[in-house]
Amino acid sequence: MRFLNQFRAAPNLLTLMRLFIIPFLIIEILDGHYRTSFALFLLAGLSDALDGLLARALKQRTTLGQYLDPIADKLLLSTLFVVLTHVGLMPRYVTVLVFSRDLGILLIATLLFATGTLRDFRPSLIGKLNTLVQIVALLAVFCEKIFVSAHLTALRIGLVRTIAVLAPLSAAQYAWLVFQRMSQQAPAT
Template identity: 80%
Template sequence: MPFLKQFRAAPNLLTLMRLFIIPFLIIEILDAHYLGALALFILAGISDALDGLLARWLSQRTTLGQYLDPIADKLLLSTLFVVFTHVSLMPRYVTVLVFSRDLGILLIATLLFATGSLRDFRPSLFGKLNTFMQIIALLSVLCQKVFAWHHITAMRDGLLETIAVMAPLSAAQYAWIVIRRMNGQQPTAV
């Protein structure tokens, strides 16, 4: 499929919508309109789930979508961590660890891609679990502000501590997988 035509594929349109949601989500958080922020975050999550389903159902898997979808996901999550830290809803150390992990992976992937050394950047199971925990933690931060549930505070705090441990561990696992692939040895467990 020609590159420009890939932009019109339904899954890619949903991914682009997710990218367009980000500035409005930031505005809602900065203005302390947490119900609106929660609605936009849920809409972004639904669009993320639907774009993958549509790509399979409509046979519209595209090269653009393979790159655009993870970029949209990381941009959404990383931006939320930074904005939540700015408004004092997220501890700085968690944001620094998450952002450092993502930035490190992005830099390594870019260098390997640019040099042609490695083109396979599938996330590991541990990386997917880390991302899932980040999504649940961000959702718990918003839910706590919208619904003022006291019991969610302990869950949120536990999730943030777990993420603080998982982020560097998943970065180390990613580095290990890349080194093994570069040496021509496929890791046994991804």
Template identity: 80%
Template sequence: MPFLSQFRAAPNLLTLMRLFIIPFLLIEILDGHYGIAFALFMLAGISDALDGLLARWLSQKTTLGQYLDPIADKLLLSSLFVVLTHVGLIPLYVTVLVFSRDVGILLISTLLFVTGTLRDFRPSVFGKLNTFVQIVALIAVLCQKLFLSTELATFRDILVRSIAVLAPLSAAQYAWIVLRRMSSPPEQTV
């Protein structure tokens, strides 16, 4: 599929919509409109789930989508961490750990990709768990602003602290996987 035509693929349109939602979501948080922010975050999550399903159902997996989808996901999560830290809902150290992990992985994978050393960057088990916990924690943080609950606050705090453990742990696992794959002999083709 020609590159410009890939923008018209339904899954990519959903991903572009998710990117379009991000600034409005952040503005609503900064303005203290947590109900609208929560609705926008849920809409972004639904669009993320749907774009993958549509790509499979409609056989519209594209090169653009392979790059655009994870970029949209990271931009959404990273932006939320920054803004929620700015308004005092997530501790600064957690956001620093999340960003350090993401920037480190981005730099290493870009370097390995550009040099042709390694081109397969599937997420690790801890990486997937880390992303899942980040999403649930962000939902809990936003819900805590909508529904004052001691149990929800405790759950939110546990999730946020879990991110502080999972972010460096997943970065270490990713580094270990990359080092192991780089030191293994190349696969023989027959």
């Protein structure tokens, strides 16, 4: 599929929609409209689930989608952590850990891809768990603002602490896996 035609593929249109949602989600959070921001976050999550299903069902897996989807995911999550920290709903240290991890992985992947050193950037099990906990923590933050509850507060605090452990742990595992993959390729080249 030609590059410009890849933009017309249904899964990529959903991913582009997710990117388009981000500024509106930020505005709603900054304006304190948590019900709307919660709805937009759910819409972004639904588009993420649907783009993968559509790519498989319609056989529209594209090179653009392989890069655009994880970029959209990371941009959405990292941006939410930064904005929620700005409005006082997420501790700074957690946002720094999340953002540093994602930026580090992005820089390493870009460098290795650009140099042709490595092109295998599958997420690790701990990385997937970290992303899941981040998503649930963000949902908990929104729910806590909408449905005030001590249980939601306790859940959010526990999830935030879990992220503080998983983010650096998953970054270390990612670095280890990249090192191993590079070491396996070295004898072959």
